[in-house]
Amino acid sequence: MPHSPDAPKPTPAELDLLQVLWPLGAATAKQVHEAMLPARPDVTYATVLRLMQVMHAKGLLARDESERSHVYSPVHARDALQGNLLNDLMQRAFAGSAKALVLAALKSGISKKERAEIEQLLKDGDGQ
Numbered sequence: 685m686p687h688s689p690d691a692p693k694p695t696p697a698e699l700d701l702l703q704v705l706w707p708l709g710a711a712t713a714k715q716v717h718e719a720m721l722p723a724r725p726d727v728t729y730a731t732v733l734r735l736m737q738v739m740h741a742k743g744l745l746a747r748d749e750s751e752r753s754h755v756y757s758p759v760h761a762r763d764a765l766q767g768n769l770l771n772d773l774m775q776r777a778f779a780g781s782a783k784a785l786v787l788a789a790l791k792s793g794i795s796k797k798e799r800a801e802i803e804q805l806l807k808d809g810d811g812q
Contacts, residue, residue: 716732
């Protein structure tokens with residue numbers, strides 16, 4: 685997976701918004717605000733709109749201005765952005781060691797179900 689060191693790094697609030705927008709694909713600020721309300725009842729429409737405008741300026745969102753209500757979409761696919769963030773974290777916090785990153789993640793506590801899924805992934809990977 686290619687990693688771009690120049691890719692914008694979203695803030696935690698921007699990542700929260702992307703988690704809502706990725707499944708939608710493209711949406712207006714109103715649609716994103718409505719989708720965020722169940723988890724964040726305190727978030728206002730004005731906050732969401734402003735955040736989306738900032739994200740557009742940073743290159744995280746594309747904006748279609750052909751309609752009265754602008755439609756925003758993520759510039760980077762979820763996997764690509766997560767890969768960039770993971771690579772950045774691995775370089776900065778784990779001296780480039782994927783093993784050290786994975787061990788730290790496993791030590792942070794995983795459920796029995798997650799452990800079983802990881803073990804299955806490792807078994808499946810051995811046969812390839």
